[in-house]
Amino acid sequence: MPPLRIAHLTATFPPYPGGAGNTCYRFAKGQAERGHHVEVFTAAADGTPPDPGAAIVHRIDPAMAIGNAPLIPKLARLEGFDVVHLHYPFIFGSELTLLGRLRRRARGAALVVHYKNRLLGNGPRGVMFETYERTVAPALIHAADRILVLSPDHARSVPYLARALARTPERVIEMPNGVDTVTFSPGADDTGLRDRLGIPAGAVVAAFVATLDRAHHFKRVDLAIEALARTRNRDLHLLVAGGGELLDGFRSQAAAAGVGGRVHFLGRVPHGELPAVLRAADLFVLTTEPPESFGIVLIEAMACGLPAIATDYPGVRAVVDDAVGILIPPGDSAAAAEALDRLDDAGVDGRERLGAAGRAQAERLWAWPALLDRMDAAYAEAIEARREKLGEAA
Secondary structure (H helix, E strand, O other): OOOOEEEEEOOOOOOOOOHHHHHHHHHHHHHHHOOOEEEEEEEOOOOOOOOOOOOEEEEEOOOEEEOOEEEOHHHHHOOOOOEEEEEEOOOOHHHHHHHHOOOHHHOOOEEEEEEOOOOOOOHHHHHHHHHHHHOHHHHHHHHOOEEEEOOHHHHHOOHHHHHHHHHOHHHEEEOOOOEOOOOOOOOOOOOOHHHHOOOOOOOEEEEEEOOOOHHHHHHOHHHHHHHHHHOOOOOEEEEEEEOOOOHHHHHHHHHHOOOOOOEEEEEOOOHHHHHHHHHOOOEEEEOOOOOOOOOHHHHHHHHOOOOEEEEOOOOHHHOOOOOOEEEEOOOOHHHHHHHHHHHHHOHHHHHHHHHHHHHHHHHHHOEHHHHHHHHHHHHHHHHHHHHHHHHHHO
């Protein structure tokens, strides 16, 4: 396809460690390598950013921000792009995008909404999110020329996406998250991480990767710690990669549960160092709950040849099945403990068999070159749909 002018709009972007921002980064960098003109509009973030290649990244100081919701008024004034690619959720960014498209000069750009997960919360925050999900989110989906969903299973679990699937199925395109299968690949613990942490040579190590902040409360590290305390096999250890304001509370929980010596908190781990962490593990566990919709860390672990334990939710079960790991009921630490024991009992050969199936699945379904091809095709559809709409309006 001819080179396009693409604008990516995202609430977070590396060096912030969230999955949505990392997905945006990989698409933006890969598209620029293919000759597209790519610009990313996001909020400024602390830390050292990765190399975006030829993509232009605008890190804008927001007029205000509520958690991971930056108000960037410039987003309402974008023009001159063939495609506006909005990564949802993006509170304020969604409204500004809709507002900007009221301007005649902005209507020519195809709008692609890349849907990652719903907004869910507790207390006043939950009320605000529910209102947003009933108003702004459906309006954004209605306006989109193409809607990218992580899986049909997850889309059917979100009311306004389910309506779009039923009424205009041609607008909905499956676009799973991707993984660099070269960087994330099977290998030995060459960095000696297990030895440095004092993990015994015969131990079985489960890895858990998540940002431990309030925005990612749904990752449920607490459930994994509780499960470890309930296992019958005492040789199991839990390796937790991730930093945030909730980390100290989880460390206290592990000590109170009597497994402080078997839960190893690494703090924040740069994405480039994550493969080494996964190679130090024997299996992967993610005891998450909604709004988790896919789990990039799941496919990164599978690409490294690790069998996976994951919660049986829409989206997540599109990634993990019996061939590559174990699905467990939500919120059930006893089931998680039993799954940990099962993979411990399976031995090296049993875990490697599941891990090899997961690796093959990662190479077949989630490698980046194929996803970039799919995104080019999605853009072509969105542009054609936008032209048809403009022709009808004329």
